[in-house]
Amino acid sequence: xxxxxQSPQSLIVQKGGISIINCAYxxxxxxxxxxxxxxxxxxxxxxxAIRPDVSEKKxxxxxxxxxxxxxxxxxxxxxxxxxxxxxxxxAASMTAGNKLTFGGGTRVLVKP
Amino acid sequence: DADVTQTPRNRITKTGKRIMLECSQxxxxxxxxxxxxxxxxxxxxxxxxxxxxxxxxxxxSDGYSVSRxxxxxxxxxxESAIPNQTALYFCATSExxxxxxxxxxxxxxxxxx
Numbered sequence: 001x002x003x004x005x006q007s008p009q010s011l012i013v014q015k016g017g018i019s020i021i022n023c024a025y026x027x028x029x030x031x032x033x034x035x036x037x038x039x040x041x042x043x044x045x046x047x048x049a050i051r052p053d054v055s056e057k058k059x060x061x062x063x064x065x066x067x068x069x070x071x072x073x074x075x076x077x078x079x080x081x082x083x084x085x086x087x088x089x090x091a092a093s094m095t096a097g098n099k100l101t102f103g104g105g106t107r108v109l110v111k112p
Numbered sequence: 113d114a115d116v117t118q119t120p121r122n123r124i125t126k127t128g129k130r131i132m133l134e135c136s137q138x139x140x141x142x143x144x145x146x147x148x149x150x151x152x153x154x155x156x157x158x159x160x161x162x163x164x165x166x167x168x169x170x171x172x173s174d175g176y177s178v179s180r181x182x183x184x185x186x187x188x189x190x191e192s193a194i195p196n197q198t199a200l201y202f203c204a205t206s207e208x209x210x211x212x213x214x215x216x217x218x219x220x221x222x223x224x225x
Contacts, residue, residue, distance in 0.1 A: 009152060034213055043116075043202055043216025044155070089154055097208040099145065099170070102155040 006103025019077035023090035030092035118217035135203030144186040149200040193224040
């Protein structure tokens, strides 16, 4: 049973376009929702995170939108760049620093 | 040196062999985790440890065991490797209530033939 479902599995976007990745969760006890970015040959690294008391968080070109009633959250990458080409994982946990449940991952390719 | 070091980086082993993957960290974090990554399935939790005396099973612990030798060291063993354990394995560390997230190692690519 996958507690965090992520879509799409892969995404191709032109340079300057917007990449959108969606996640849905089931466990209402989750209260910390991070996104991780992974480049080939590397471990994932924290990109941005949100708690359910806010509906949106923005850091540079990356924005998380959070819908608590729908149990969904999404990552928007604005003005996508070739250097953003990576695999992105959403995740959820009960409090920051606790064990994370990850989504299936989205491979993003930004074409120049 | 990397904050979280995994050894080996790559390993090919035969079915039925016992193999150990090692993880050491210099972050000083109490919490350590082992995940495996498979295409389309994301990262799935195998085992986790919140301190030296605490070991917990994750969602896919069958066929695996772990040892927390010290705060800084957390090893994953495959007692009798099978081909469907071929995957990319990651060790990670964290601290409770710290929003800087997990620190991951660079991974071990394991192939069981």
